[in-house]
Amino acid sequence: MISDDDGEKLEPSVGICVEGIRVDNSTPGFIGISLLAIANTTGKSSPRTNVARSGFEITSEHSRMLSAIYSVYCEHIGREIEAMHRQRNYSPTWAVNEANYLLTPLFRSNSRGARLAAQHLLENALSSINCMLLERNGTRELTSITEIRNQPQVWTIDSSGVASLEQLLREIPKPLSLSALSKLVEENLITLPPDPVLAGMRHGSILTDLALRNREVEEIRASESDRRIDLRWRNQTTSPSWSSLRGNSPRTRRFVSSRLVNTRRTGFSNEEIFCAKPGSVNVTGVGAEVGVTSLGSIFLLPDRGITNLLLRYISDVESSTCDPVVLVALNLLVREAFNSEAMRERPQERVFQILSEQGRLDLESADLKRTILSSEFISELEKTDWRLFNAKAWMRAGNSFGDGYYF
Numbered sequence: 001m002i003s004d005d006d007g008e009k010l011e012p013s014v015g016i017c018v019e020g021i022r023v024d025n026s027t028p029g030f031i032g033i034s035l036l037a038i039a040n041t042t043g044k045s046s047p048r049t050n051v052a053r054s055g056f057e058i059t060s061e062h063s064r065m066l067s068a069i070y071s072v073y074c075e076h077i078g079r080e081i082e083a084m085h086r087q088r089n090y091s092p093t094w095a096v097n098e099a100n101y102l103l104t105p106l107f108r109s110n111s112r113g114a115r116l117a118a119q120h121l122l123e124n125a126l127s128s129i130n131c132m133l134l135e136r137n138g139t140r141e142l143t144s145i146t147e148i149r150n151q152p153q154v155w156t157i158d159s160s161g162v163a164s165l166e167q168l169l170r171e172i173p174k175p176l177s178l179s180a181l182s183k184l185v186e187e188n189l190i191t192l193p194p195d196p197v198l199a200g201m202r203h204g205s206i207l208t209d210l211a212l213r214n215r216e217v218e219e220i221r222a223s224e225s226d227r228r229i230d231l232r233w234r235n236q237t238t239s240p241s242w243s244s245l246r247g248n249s250p251r252t253r254r255f256v257s258s259r260l261v262n263t264r265r266t267g268f269s270n271e272e273i274f275c276a277k278p279g280s281v282n283v284t285g286v287g288a289e290v291g292v293t294s295l296g297s298i299f300l301l302p303d304r305g306i307t308n309l310l311l312r313y314i315s316d317v318e319s320s321t322c323d324p325v326v327l328v329a330l331n332l333l334v335r336e337a338f339n340s341e342a343m344r345e346r347p348q349e350r351v352f353q354i355l356s357e358q359g360r361l362d363l364e365s366a367d368l369k370r371t372i373l374s375s376e377f378i379s380e381l382e383k384t385d386w387r388l389f390n391a392k393a394w395m396r397a398g399n400s401f402g403d404g405y406y407f
Contacts (some may be wrong), residue, residue, distance in 0.1 A: 014038055016056075016065075023049050024056065029069040029122070032114030034105060041065055066118050070125035077102045078129040081142065085175075092133060092142050093170040096200055096207070099131045103206045123210060132207060136195035140169075140177035148198065148211050152234065153218070155193040156201045158294040158391045159228035162190065166200060193221065193230045203296035216242050217274075217299060220292055222285035222389050229294045229391045241280035242299070243314045245273040245331055252317060252324050259328045273334060275310045276302035292389040298338075306384045310334075313371055323367040330372065332358050337386045347381045 014033055016024040017040040026032055028039040041047065047062035049055065056062045077099055084095040106122060109115045116122055127149075130142040134154075148154060162178065169176055178199065182189035201208045212233060218241060219232035240248075246256040274297060281302050286292060290307075291300040300307045313330060316322035332354050337343045343350045351372065355361045361368065371377060 016041065018042075018046050018049060021053075023053055026117075027114065029066055029073065029117055030114050031117050032110075032112060034110055034114040035073075039069055063118065063121065067121050067125060070118075070122040073106060074122070074125045074129050077126075078131065081129075081131055085142070089173045091170055091173050092140060092175050093166065093200060096131060096133050096142070097170065100202075100205045100207055103131075107206050126210070132211060133199035135177050135179070135192070135197040135199050138177060138179050140175055140199060145207075145210050149214075149235075151196055154211075154215075154233050155197045156212075156231050156233065156295060157193070157197065157228065158231070159226065160392055161227065165190070190226075193232065201295060208295065212295070216240055217281060219282045220284070220286065220299065220301075222283075222292060222391075224285065224287075227391050229292055229389065231294060241277055242274040243277065243311055245275060245310060245314065245327060245334065247314065247324060247327055248318055252327065255324050256327045256331065259325070260331055271296055271298050273298045273300065273331065275300045275307045275314065277311060278302050278308065286389050288385045289387045289389045290385055294391065298388065304384070306380050309377065309380050316371075322371065323365065325361060325365065326367050326371050329355055329361055329368060333372065333381070337381060337384070338388060344382065344386060347378050351378065351381070 013036060014025070014027045015022045015038055016026075016028050017038070019042055020040060027034040028037050045061055045064065047059055047065050048057045050057055056065075080102060081095045081099050084090040084098060085092050103126075107116070107119070127145040130144050132143050132145060132148055134141055134143045134148065165178060165181055169178070169181060172181075178190065178197070179192055198211060201211070214236050215233040216236050217231045218234045221230040221232075222228070223230075244253070246260075247253045271293065276299065279302060283301055286301065289301075290304055291298055293299070300310065310330060313322065313326055317324050317327055333343070333351060336350065336354055340350065343354075352363065355363060355368070355372070363373070
């Protein structure tokens with residue numbers, strides 16, 4: 001990986017050559033300078049250059065070349081994971097944690113603006129590398145994203161206690177599993193959900209994003225006593241159980257996401273909010289909370305009044321009967337409701353304030369008046385219990401002796 005200060009100095013050392021003549025001055029597989037690497041392509045299958053020989057034509061040969069470059073990068077990471085575990089006496093858990101670090105310069109743009117030439121081809125190359133952890137049949141194994149995608153369902157566990165056990169597993173240079181470790185400490189110290197379980201999932205990690213892509217939650221198990229949330233994920237179907245508050249179609253999502261980036265951010269600005277359709281998700285262990293938060297997403301539970309109202313507004317936007325700016329406003333207001341007592345105590349006043357100051361939205365919009373500025377929405381905003389079940393934000397409440405907990 002190249003530091004920002006070295007970018008100009010190292011430019012002659014990177015690029016793609018055809019028969020030994022450099023044609024592209026970027027890091028192979030990138031637009032711009034990222035890694036210190038150089039590639040050379042030869043033979044009839046080499047991609048064609050433009051007339052000025054200053055770049056490549058976008059052809060199938062060019063795509064095959066990029067795939068080969070990305071495979072070299074990913075295979076190096078795969079060998080490093082294997083060497084850490086087999087030769088250097090590190091645990092599989094430690095090795096996979098390092099994989100996230102090694103993948104960062106491939107997937108994240110740097111301050112000089114270098115970016116991937118074809119991210120989907122890099123993801124395809126990575127999918128066959130054993131860089132994930134899966135627990136099943138009482139054992140923990142290194143596996144690939146492809147193998148995980150072949151599982152009809154997988155579980156994730158969100159718990160500070162389980163995260164602490166993961167840290168212990170990281171330090172033990174043997175392929176121990178969560179279930180094996182819990183039995184060593186005490187029989188049935190923790191109860192795992194049914195196989196298979198994705199281990200080491202973290203919000204924001206590249207591998208977590210890839211493993212859970214095109215999946216949706218079909219079951220939520222919360223435990224107040226264990227301060228834990230288990231989610232069962234299935235492959236998405238043509239009849240999804242959830243709708244995103246950013247919209248479901250690519251066009252709507254792009255519009256809403258771009259507008260949210262330009263607004264003043266509140267506490268939940270980076271978490272995507274999903275609304276469960278009535279009767280579509282099995283939920284146990286949750287009380288009066290409106291939803292749960294896990295792995296960087298907020299899941300509003302089915303059959304709550306506010307969830308049903310939001311689903312109606314999302315449907316109106318997707319059917320083009322409502323301006324998508326309504327979803328921009330809803331994201332701002334729902335996030336504020338989780339954070340602000342003022343939103344619950346003086347909803348109408350705060351709605352006007354948030355929309356005008358943060359969203360810079362036109363309060364005279366007919367669609368806003370019909371939806372968010374309506375008495376129906378204001379009433380639902382006021383009466384909703386806006387608490388979230390959050391396994392990682394357990395705090396003591398009540399008097400100095402602590403007569404309870406809240407999330």
